[in-house]
Amino acid sequence: AAAHKTFTPEELAERFPLFSNLTPEQREVLLLHFETRTAQPGDRIIRAGDAPDNVYFISSGEVEVRVADRKIPLTAGDYFGEMALLSGKPRSADVIALDYSKFVTLNQNDFRQFLRRFPEIRQQVAALAAERGEMNEGF
Numbered sequence: 543a544a545a546h547k548t549f550t551p552e553e554l555a556e557r558f559p560l561f562s563n564l565t566p567e568q569r570e571v572l573l574l575h576f577e578t579r580t581a582q583p584g585d586r587i588i589r590a591g592d593a594p595d596n597v598y599f600i601s602s603g604e605v606e607v608r609v610a611d612r613k614i615p616l617t618a619g620d621y622f623g624e625m626a627l628l629s630g631k632p633r634s635a636d637v638i639a640l641d642y643s644k645f646v647t648l649n650q651n652d653f654r655q656f657l658r659r660f661p662e663i664r665q666q667v668a669a670l671a672a673e674r675g676e677m678n679e680g681f
């Protein structure tokens with residue numbers, strides 16, 4: 543498990559506001575479930591229409607969400623890939639790396655379990671997913 547550990551619990555809270563209200567012990571447990579990923583500029587991390595696998599939390603770098611003819615940049619502290627995991631629908635957009643980037647990821651089961659365990663975080667995640675979905679419907 544130590545091999546997957548890229549952050550201390552404190553760093554996790556600092557980098558990702560979503561986790562800041564967890565206790566250090568809860569963050570420690572969460573870290574055990576994270577896997578790290580990297581991407582190079584131009585890599586397609588998510589392809590629209592694919593079946594979902596992971597949610598991605600950006601630890602460093604930059605990606606671009608491409609939906610319709612819009613391009614939405616996301617950077618460190620942001621996350622993506624949550625919409626299909628929540629809805630059970632295919633991926634809603636392409637996500638392309640703009641820079642050398644690092645992520646911590648959770649698989650669908652671990653993400654769902656995590657959200658069940660922390661209803662306040664679930665609400666935040668669901669609210670942002672709804673906002674993103676509405677934004678996309680408008681185009």
Ligand code: CMP
Pocket residue numbers: 588594607609614621622623624625626627632633634635636637674675677678
């Ligand atoms: P998902 O549908 O699983 O895969 C593509 C991801 O792109 C999606 O989850 C969101 O995380 C992200 N995404 C889609 N639309 C937007 C948007 N309007 N703004 C920011 N991110 C988005």
